[in-house]
Amino acid sequence: MSPNPPEPFSPVSLGPVTLRNRVIKAATSEGRSPHGLVTDDLIAFHRAFADGGVGMTTVAYCCVSPQGASAPGQIVMNEAALPGLRRLTESVHEGGAAISAQLGHAGVVAPKKLTGVTAVAPSRFVNPTSFAYCRQITRDEIRSVTAQFAAAAQIAVDAGFDAVELHFGHLYLPSSFLSPLINRRKDDYGGSIDNRSRFVREIAARVRDTVGGRIAVIAKLDMDDGLPGSIWIDEALRTAALLDADGALDALELTQGSSVYKPMYLFRGDVPVREFATVMPPAMRPAVRLVGKQTMGVCPYQDLYMLDAARQFVPVMRNTKLVLLGGITERSHIETGLREGFDFVAMGRALLREPDLVNRIRSDPSTRSRCTHNNKCMVTVFGRTHCVLDPDQRYGGVSPVQQRGELLA
Template sequence: MNPRPTQPAAAPDPLAPARLGPLELRNRTIKAATYEGLSRHGLVTEELIDFHRRPAAGGVGMTTVAYCAVAPDGRTDRHQILWRPEAAAGLRKLTDAVHAEGAAISAQLGHAGPVADPKGNKAPSLGPGRIFHKTTLSLTKAATLSDIRRVVRAHGDAARMAVEVGFDAVEVHLGHNYLASSFLSPKLNRRDDAYGGSLENRARLARETARAVRDAVGDRIAIIAKLNMDDGVPGGFWLDEAIRVAEWLEEDGSVDALEMTSGSSLDNPMYLFKGDAPLDDFAAVMPQPIKLGVKLLGKRILRAYPYKDAYLLDDARQIRAAVKLPMILLGGVTSKEVMDTAMAEGFEFVAMGRALLREPDLVHRIAEDERVRSLCIHCNKCMPTNYTGTHCVLVDPVGPRGEAWRQGRSTV
């Protein structure tokens, strides 16, 4: 007698509860890290709390606080949240506010490396070697072994503090040509020591960083790694190497889930986002001479790419086939249909960015009517608002910063 064929398991409901490492989420939707531009002097503000309270109240399973710097020289903006004792009270107020809405909250940990702002930080930016940054018009300092050890240790210290102030998860940023990602890039990393050359060496910093976070927090909170699949730059880190790094992270046991991303904040920032490249809007918020450079040469740096729903799926499914780790699909998640596609492809979670800037209550609306689709038109005019408080200009053309902010009175 022939055995009865095994029926494929039904894809999970993206709006049903799910586990992420030690964490139980009320559903499988995550507010992706979109830099808010709403911290001040490295501290939480009421505006930042409101920013994350809205998607939490709108139904997401977890919201992600974008880019919390592990070291002073790792900030892309001098006002970014910096992990230090002075920030603890505000961070606790933030996590409490999100928990009160029934959602979990994650903190993105990172060191910007060659993308950092040396002028604002009053310290040279770090890279695997000497790298020119077109926006800051500066050269990085080649990271010494002492610098590397310091940054790795700082990730562990930051993760430990994240537990203390109530975060449910941390997202270790290994993408976008920030420090760990710049070491992964064969184009940017020309070192001839243990951190350069072979992929195993170029991946050493990323793996040590994730390991430091795991050693610091154990299984008290969930650990997500945000890893590039493609820098979008000729000669940069690409999918074939990303598959191997993902396998190593799984073998190391240092992370609970992977969120795959793409693009280079250093050389091709629009590659991640797809859609329009609003050059005039970027130029309007830039100081001179960067403003003039954007107007004259912006199309070379801020290139537009066609948008389609689930635009990272084709590459991400190749990572999915190589690892058993839970995976979060990022990029063009705009509807229940896309969520269901992700689940059917074997992804356990979805991450939503611009769609939730447009409609923070989108998850609730989809739960009420599966035909609902995001109203986001992918104009990307939200991106230049990073400098004045990230928001959808179609909802609020002015943004969240008022007179109290300009007077410096909004830090909690």
Template sequence: MTASAAPALFGPARLGPLTLRNRILKAATFEGMTRCGEVSEDLVEFHRRHAAGGVAMTTVAYCAVAPEGRTERHQIWMRPEVLPGLRRLTDAVHAEGAAVSAQLGHAGPVADGRSNRLPSLGPSAALSPQGLSRIREASHEDIARITRAHADAALLAAEAGFDAVEIHLGHNYFASSFLSPRINRRTDAYGGPLEARARVAREVALAVRDAVGDRVAILAKLNMDDGVPGGFWLDESLRVARMLERDGSLDALELTAGSSLLNPMYLFRGEAPLREFAEAMRNPAVRLGVRLAGGRFLRSYPYQEAYLLDSARQFLAALSLPLVLLGGVSQRETAERAVAEGFAFVAMARALLREPDLVERMRKEPGTRSLCVHCNKCMPTIYTGTRCVLATAADRPAEQPRPSSEPVV
């Protein structure tokens, strides 16, 4: 696509049944503002500010579809009791002229079974590399229940006023762990060849589509690459993306990378904030462990603008399904170049934590530059309310009460 023919970054854009006001989405960044699994006023304000700041759609992260599917027990899980709070949130976002999406998923082996007081589930039995707790092999009944739970959660999201749902198929959460040949050692219909390993992801997406039809837009976040030896890799990801496209279950695909279970910094890139993570740990033994051995889990990778673009271009060439570019998008020219190349949307995260009004200022003044320095020190703030530590005090949300146990990092 030539630059002259490229759609406008700040013009209206279609996403399934939606018309969005521009092509910039607020990516899901776990907010750390849902103590006891309830919607807080700080969570509402967090997303209202991003909506007021000019994004087309903000994404609430993370809405677990089952209680054992939370990474820790203070996260939202989708049930009727959370409807009033979710409606307050969606009403607040809509009042600012933006759409709002619910990221739906099951954390699978990434879930903290000790915090949830429920067993973590994965494709195969294993010892968690994070909490040294057991991961139980999901039965066929578990898989069917979790698939139905995604559909039920999508219906609940539609009832709560969400405009879209984003199905989490990445980061070695439940569906993503089945895709991984390193983690999935099953020999039944859900293991072995890629077509079998992709069954969970495809069945979940189809169940959501069957449940909500065109009431809301349906996106999925899919790993291009787990970033671990023997894991899910680009060639298989392209094949899975084609399967999802043929199924007709999705309105768009957001491309991501990395493993929250084995290599989380592969998604974020840049320096790993080990000292800040250690300081955030309330348990002295955990704090010491992060200081001594955290570098084995939180590795540093060179940062560059749009660092997932080269991989994402291969999907652009292979699919007609609308694609969302994620990963190091912080400047207007990056977003405009991505749209000119054919990406339907771009997703921003850390840059918007620093400046929630960045998109609106970019729209008004093309020369606006993001202030984000990609230090990643926002990452440990998930324990007390996700924020940029470099923002002024007036821009920071009120600090949240700490969970009674340490969430998974």
């Protein structure tokens, strides 16, 4: 515990970028780019967080290739997306905030119905949620995906982003290499945790070589994924230490859970089974209602729910700043994170409910979030992500229906 924690709302350096404060809007699926391109609606979504006082907002899950998509409507980081991305970054900058692009390849959770190709994994694998078969990725394809991350980062530079966030969590492709359950390779990308960390280290190094000192480079890393026999804190600490020693990252955002197994381990709180059933194909709805809670997992919410795990990483980092995520909704939570040795905090669902929450906390430290952690916002990602308790969003926007429901049919 630091006896003199930094002031939450004073300017702070993140690599080559200066943020106006230490609060980052965490990546949350937006559902506002139905054709894979930036829309006015997406710009307004992130501009609201900028106007609301965050230091930086994060554009969620920008694909490094079409084959790396996890859902319809995700932006692919290529030349076609550049004009819209430039409008987005310019608007956020006008609002006084920085902006980051989260870069990812879905790997085991890339649906064949969407991508047109069989999903890839470190080793042959069957997704326990979708029962989809994933083939083993080749070494040539590993090099290709590494190059795709670098090319996507260059697009981010060209578009005016201040940072990129490399998605090394939630058992997407880079994260799945870290899992001893999914990664059963016999080459130098499998076996020991040092070998299983090779892919994420190569991605981080290649991205840093590409962007140099022009923008910040962040990685989002699983501390544990909730899948028995998979990623846990002991090996995640080693991966973090290796990334830290490489010096390619400016910050590490710590997360938990996966997109493969019991997603409530990431979100915590109420399980919106009835709402999920309504967006599933009719034939699947009875099963969702019957076993949805067991499939999604029951994980009670508590404030700062990732802190106990995340504090293990503080003494490991020498060169890399740390971002605390999970159950941060008020000023006391922010101050606790900074006292514990974290450099930044990231907020997600609370800002969906109140995009101006940071400004309100800054002006009145006693401000309490209106987020109830009912998690019904999770279901809105099937259409247009929003807080269901916000009438302007719920009734003024596009209804959350079909895109992914049709994919699952």
